[in-house]
Amino acid sequence: MLSRHRSFHWLDAVLLALLFGAAGFVAYRITVHLNYTWNWSVLPQFLFRYDRETDRWVANYLIQGLLTTVRLTLWGSVLALILGLCMALARTSRSLYWRLVARTYIELMRNLPPLVIVFLFYFFLADQLMPLLHLDTLATRVSPFWKQWLPLVLAPPEQLSAFCSALLTLAVFESAYVAEILRAGIESIGRPQRDAATALGLTHSQSLRHIILPQAVRRVLPPLAGQGISLIKDSAIVSVISIQELTYQGTQLMASTYLTIEVWLTIAALYFLLTFPCSLAVDRLDRRLNRKR
């Protein structure tokens, strides 16, 4: 491996100077030439607002959107993990049939633009599948306990059907990437480990569960976690089907306030607040695992 040297070269200085120059130029253009009146003062109220009725501060559009993004990501990750695991197992199965099924699924999902998948799935799911589940009527008949928790855990009853469609859509295309990561992990566990398990009399599924998968997952934990972070960003895509997550709330707010730059800078900051700690955590995990092995 290359050693990382930390000494400061004169070329570095030139590069830094260029960088600062460019930044200064952009700042100059914005302040002097961009005909834009900044108005940051109205933005905080879109994060939190004071509710007179309950006498409390409550989340407003942007924070609500952020929470929806978090919910989408969490549930989407869980679903994608389950679906992805099934696909990875099928992809590495001994049966040609299952390998073909998984391969078709994965290649389709990875070679279509996500936006197209979102539209295709959304209109199919929302039109054909969701009514079959009777989610709407289910949502109106839930017990008081769930009435209180449902909006926190999933979505308010009136948005439940749309939310679930979006969730499935995200899980479906994300699971293709998860499947490929897991497959690489499974295939990285060599023949000797399988042989040892087989020679001990373990069945195929026992050796998968106790020998192959634990080692495979440990090996691909960092890229898997990275994929989870991707999902935070990718979830923005369901704004096109009016799921009220962070990006959708941004477009709405922009349309009503015309504070384009302020709104999107705020949105960017919120996404970053979400993803950056996760990235740091993955980095640490990565280093921990590397040190152990």
Add this chain to the structure above:
Amino acid sequence: MELNKQSINRDEVIIVAEHLVKTFPGPVLALDDFSIRVKRGEVLVVIGPSGSGKSTLLRCLNGLEAIDSGTIVIDAIPLDHHESNRLAIRREVGMVFQSFNLFPHLSVLENINLAQCLVRKKSKPEATRTTRELLAKVGLGEKIDSYPDELSGGQQQRVAIARALALRPKVMLFDEATSALDPEMIGEVLEVMRTLAEEGMTMVVVTHEMGFAREVSDRVVLMEAGRLVEEGATEQFFLQPVQERTREFLRQIL
């Protein structure tokens, strides 16, 4: 002990392998109409030049490789297309690999407990008792909570032997168990194998350790290109080999 009872009846054949043919894509004829019988309690050493099919023979005996044709019967269980028979044979046959193949994510205890619990359906305390006993036997009682990468090669191989013994197999297969070891660690592994042989375990041993072979084995087989060149009782094999090829091979390695 169970093993001593078996060794009483030494004439009973436990492994019958007849007309084995195995080809690999290439095509390589790894086993070419190979037949062998092993008696209960017998120690059979298999030698031969590299690529002669020794590993393939062992791997076919416990079904790690499927044979193209021929029959294998071990302890009256036929190794056929029935998965249940394959599993049954693997319960009766332990295997030790050249590269140890311990499970790196499991501790020594878990490595040895695993098959006992999953295959023999033992409870965990019961399995652990057997594991302690076996570790004491291979001289590694204090390493029970270590992980494979914390052990030396010789220690790993002894754990691997204990792991294979945990199912109380009737036959043990050793595929060059000491070839991957530093010279100073070979002795400790051979010692464990010698003890096993003395206890009456049926063993098929692929090895380059001729001293060990002469001292411990009952019978020796020389393979070349998937065929049997010569087979004979150990003393006779080394002192009065019949085939010219055997004499040449022995000259090279002794």
